[in-house]
Amino acid sequence: MDTNFVIEKFILVTVIFAISLVIAMYSTYAERKVAAFLQDRLGPDRAGPFGILQPLADGVKMFMKEEIIPSSSNKWLFLVGPGLAMLCACIGTAVIPWGQDITINGKVMPLQVTDINVGLLYIFGVVSLGVYGIMIGGWASNNKFSLLSAIRAASQNISYEIAMGLSIIALLLVTNTLSLKSIVEQQSSWHWNVIYQPLGFLIFMVCSFAETNRAPFDLPECEAELNGGYHMEYSSMKLGFYLFAEYINMFVSSTVMATLYFGGYNYPGMDYMATILGPFWAPLFGSFIFFMKIFAFIFFFMWVRWTIPRFRYDQLMNLGWKVLIPLAIANIVITGIVIALVNNF
Amino acid sequence: MESLSNKKKVLEQKSLNLAERMYLPVIAKGLATTISHFFKKSATIKYPEQEREFSLNWRGMHSLKRDEEGRERCTACGLCALSCPAEAITMIAAERKNDEKHLYREEKYAVVYEINMLRCIFCGLCEEACPKEAIYLDGPIVPADYLRKNFIYGKDKLVEAPLEVK
Numbered sequence: 001m002d003t004n005f006v007i008e009k010f011i012l013v014t015v016i017f018a019i020s021l022v023i024a025m026y027s028t029y030a031e032r033k034v035a036a037f038l039q040d041r042l043g044p045d046r047a048g049p050f051g052i053l054q055p056l057a058d059g060v061k062m063f064m065k066e067e068i069i070p071s072s073s074n075k076w077l078f079l080v081g082p083g084l085a086m087l088c089a090c091i092g093t094a095v096i097p098w099g100q101d102i103t104i105n106g107k108v109m110p111l112q113v114t115d116i117n118v119g120l121l122y123i124f125g126v127v128s129l130g131v132y133g134i135m136i137g138g139w140a141s142n143n144k145f146s147l148l149s150a151i152r153a154a155s156q157n158i159s160y161e162i163a164m165g166l167s168i169i170a171l172l173l174v175t176n177t178l179s180l181k182s183i184v185e186q187q188s189s190w191h192w193n194v195i196y197q198p199l200g201f202l203i204f205m206v207c208s209f210a211e212t213n214r215a216p217f218d219l220p221e222c223e224a225e226l227n228g229g230y231h232m233e234y235s236s237m238k239l240g241f242y243l244f245a246e247y248i249n250m251f252v253s254s255t256v257m258a259t260l261y262f263g264g265y266n267y268p269g270m271d272y273m274a275t276i277l278g279p280f281w282a283p284l285f286g287s288f289i290f291f292m293k294i295f296a297f298i299f300f301f302m303w304v305r306w307t308i309p310r311f312r313y314d315q316l317m318n319l320g321w322k323v324l325i326p327l328a329i330a331n332i333v334i335t336g337i338v339i340a341l342v343n344n345f
Numbered sequence: 346m347e348s349l350s351n352k353k354k355v356l357e358q359k360s361l362n363l364a365e366r367m368y369l370p371v372i373a374k375g376l377a378t379t380i381s382h383f384f385k386k387s388a389t390i391k392y393p394e395q396e397r398e399f400s401l402n403w404r405g406m407h408s409l410k411r412d413e414e415g416r417e418r419c420t421a422c423g424l425c426a427l428s429c430p431a432e433a434i435t436m437i438a439a440e441r442k443n444d445e446k447h448l449y450r451e452e453k454y455a456v457v458y459e460i461n462m463l464r465c466i467f468c469g470l471c472e473e474a475c476p477k478e479a480i481y482l483d484g485p486i487v488p489a490d491y492l493r494k495n496f497i498y499g500k501d502k503l504v505e506a507p508l509e510v511k
Contacts, residue, residue, distance in 0.1 A: 034383075036387070037382075037383050037387070038379045038380075038382055038383055039382065040382055040385055040386075040387045040388060041387050041389055042387050042389045042391070045391070303376060303379065303380065304372075304376070306379060307372070307375045307376050307378070307379040308372060308375060318366075319366075319368070322366075323366055323367055
């Protein structure tokens with residue numbers, strides 16, 4: 001094993017990890033600011049200029065809180081729950097291509113931790129594992145409401161994963177590969193998959209709202225019915241981990257949507273920009289564009305949260321099973337027919 | 346049977362059509378509404394730094410006035426305490442000494458004048474009752490505190506600042 005390779009990957013992993021944590025941290029701030037602006041308020045503005053230090057203050061508060069572990073809970077699983085939620089949220093970004101290969105001192109370095117040929121399935125798997133954190137936490141709390149919420153989370157994730165998987169199948173018919181790097185490379189300049197798969201994108205987006213337990217699908221943490229849901233018995237930083245994992249999940253699914261459907265680091269006119277900026281700055285500019293897309297999605301997540309009320313449980317299930325899954329299947333059929341016609345005539 | 350009010354609203358239960366079941370048109374409408382608020386000016390006043398303008402007849406903290414020569418106007422007649430519906434005002438009167446003529450306007454003055462701000466209801470009856478125009482509720486909002494005893498305001502907090510000697 002080449003030491004340079006290890007160092008290179010280690011740096012990349014550290015940077016990506018730091019970036020996703022910082023983005024998740026400032027998502028909490030952005031969420032409150034966006035909520036405030038959408039409701040004609042100002043939002044947090046006391047900690048530092050424009051309240052920019054608010055996430056730090058929240059973090060300190062979370063660490064300083066008393067930690068309570070209910071005596072009737074299953075202690076080991078109670079501790080594992082938040083850790084698992086956090087872990088599953090964090091490892092999802094490993095296969096994302098953050099930019100084109102970058103040239104530093106004549107050495108070409110890929111801006112991707114690993115380009116496994118089942119990248120898409122890997123992300124799918126990791127996202128599905130995320131529900132275990134909620135499930136275990138809710139069950140280990142030994143509390144009716146937590147358990148109900150955990151069951152809701154599990155059934156919701158399973159129902160929406162089906163539609164999500166089906167929408168991805170239609171995408172795979174177009175791309176013919178599971179490797180995220182190739183998928184992004186196919187979408188060079190403006191050939192974004194969203195143009196070929198608008199319905200698939202819509203289904204995928206709705207499902208990723210459900211997968212990340214974001215409003216309007218935040219039934220697992222519904223305050224009115226479940227007293228806050230699966231993290232009801234959690235306090236201190238363990239609660240913080242759950243809340244934080246939700247924001248990292250939001251970041252990851254924004255990233256996946258930008259990668260799969262909005263061309264990742266591609267943007268119109270990138271070949272021209274590459275000749276101007278050179279082999280070092282051009283990939284970084286591409287990454288910048290990529291992050292802009294991600295931020296746009298994160299903003300959209302928040303915008304939706306402060307617009308649409310929470311679905312009722314039966315509405316959620318109706319939407320998942322009776323609307324999204326048939327639509328996704330129809331999408332596969334139409335895509336298949338169109339591809340067959342295009343290839344044969 | 347005729348209903349008591351003439352209002353009649355016939356509720357019809359219609360099943361949703363496909364577009365409504367997908368929720369998309371209404372969601373788009375809702376998103377448009379919220380984003381239009383994103384660009385509106387917020388009505389917030391950042392309180393400790395900014396203050397909303399008070400109306401002219403707004404009643405705030407009391408102040409005990411001085412006359413044009415800087416002497417305290419209060420003569421400790423006790424009418425304010427008598428008129429106070431909340432019984433928030435207490436005072437102890439004393440006779441003015443000869444060498445105190447520059448301090449107090451009348452021959453009798455209040456040695457102790459205390460208002461309990463927790464009892465006060467800011468009705469303004471004391472200012473109406475005062476024959477000497479010595480008390481007015483023209484101050485700012487009474488600040489918050491942690492201890493009850495700190496809400497009993499004595500003359501140190503109530504009496505106007507002395508006139509500046511020019």
